[in-house]
Amino acid sequence: MRFSSFKYLVKQGWHNMIANKLMSLASIGVLASCLFITGAAVLLSVNVSSFVSYLSQQNEIEFYLSDTTAADAATAFGQQVSGMDNVAECSYISKAQAVEEMKEWMGADSDVLAAYEGDDNPENPLPASIRVTVTDLEQLSATVSAIQAAGGDMIYKTQSPSDLSSILVSLQTAVNYIGWGLVAILGIVAIVVISNTIRLTVFNRRKEINIMKFVGATNAFIRMPFFVEGITVGTIAGVLATGLVCGCYFGILQYLAQPSAKWLWEFTRNMYPMTDIWAPLLIAFVAFGSFIGGVGTSTSIRKHLKV
Amino acid sequence: MIRFEGVTKVYEGQSGSKDVLALHDVNLEIQKGEFVFVIGHSGAGKSTFLKLMLREEVATEGEVYVNDRELTTMRERDVPYLRRSLGVVFQDFRLIPTMTAYENVAFAMRVTNISDRDIKRRVPYVLNLVGLSGKAHSFPNELSGGEQQRIALARALVHSPAIIIADEPTGNIDPELSVEIMELLQAINSVGTTVVVVTHEHELAQRFNKRTITIDHGELISDVPPKPMHPVRQAAPQRPVMPQTQTQAMPRQQPQQRGRAIRQPQGMTQPQTRAPQQRRSDNGGYMEGGK
16 A cells, blocks of 8 residues: 555544544543543552562561560560471560651651650550561461460460451452453443444445445455544543543552551552553553454444445 | 346345346447447336446346456455446536545545555546546536536546446436537547446437447347448437337337347447337437437
């Protein structure tokens, strides 16, 4: 095909799209929403799985000791735990050390903790704890039960990543199912809307198509502008959806960076930064959008363009 | 150039309705450089005849040859190339109203993958051929019916076709202007292009002394070669001749001529084909018109 013909066909496709403003906008809107929801589901899913994998690396279990536990009893308990199976490391964190750790974590806002500093400060509300890391995550819960049994009344609370990670994994599964379900439904809707748009264009241009047929234009040549139209609609929707998803993601990142959202810090610092996500999103969205545009076109064109 | 061999076309009836026999065992041959009228009233089968030549429809039986290509077995993807070797003109002109005369003609070249340079060279040339150089930038609605048909003719000529097929070319045009179109077709014919004019107007065929093929009820009922005349007198008839009803009724009185008259070279006459001509002359046919 000549370059001038190619230019002509692309121009015709765009011309059709503009002539059909309303339907083109509708197709772009539906396809962009489909992509937006896909993008939101994918981003949620990847961030949750990043957090889950972070949690499993942090295979740290903290056993909080009740305030009535004497310091030497706690140390002895720590030594006992160190000798147990599957325990890689074990350390004792006193009440005072707990306050220091918290001060470090709060940074500039740590002044509020001044009143609780110092050894044996009766005001200190933070408990002492035994911090344990395990060698084999698979046996995490068995190890946790064994330590709890050994500690008895001394341990008033156990914080193990296993609970949170199982919740997150089921959340991730739910997000995946719902996300893909929505994507499938909206994908079909997008194909129908796009093929309808193309059908309208075919109808509007039936006279020209008829003339093209009897002056000897090839079928490929007649179809080409419709593909250009469908694929352009898909590409625009892809770019638009990338913009929307990235905008929302940026907003969420901004919100999570605020001091009031510090409690989510563990999660926030495991989120993918903006710079990592926009390019793959753009590529995937444009590819998927133009694919849907092409499929939408070919489903309508065969029936309505008997050439 | 164009050859029909035992062509039958049946349109299959949609769920329940009966099949329609549009053409039945049609045999004919049109030689290169001929000017032929195909006449018949509505429903006679002339549209089917046209569609078979353009490969819009495929014959149910028999073979159709156009430009040495057999159309019945032609692959779908070869059809566009067949059509580039034909120029077609329709009763309703089929111009694109949003394009100027120039653009309408250029469109036919653009969509067949021809370079801009060739388009720029060819379009003014064909517009000049049809005498519309001055109206290149007018839109179809600014032009008369005759002018619009000339643009359609220019469009049909861009690919330098070997055959021009005109479907009721003067149907939507004032009688005075339709002579112009017919003269233009004759001029195109005079440089060697085969011209086939499909029409229901018997008068038109009679005014121009050309080979005339009549189709009725799907059958080829007469094939009359042009009457030898002095070339100067061939065109320019004075007034319409012979009522239509008579013309239509006439060939049925001569059923024995069918089949024999076809496929005979132009100019050769046989007794069977001479009979209807004489009748027409008796009724005040073209003889009178030529005077």
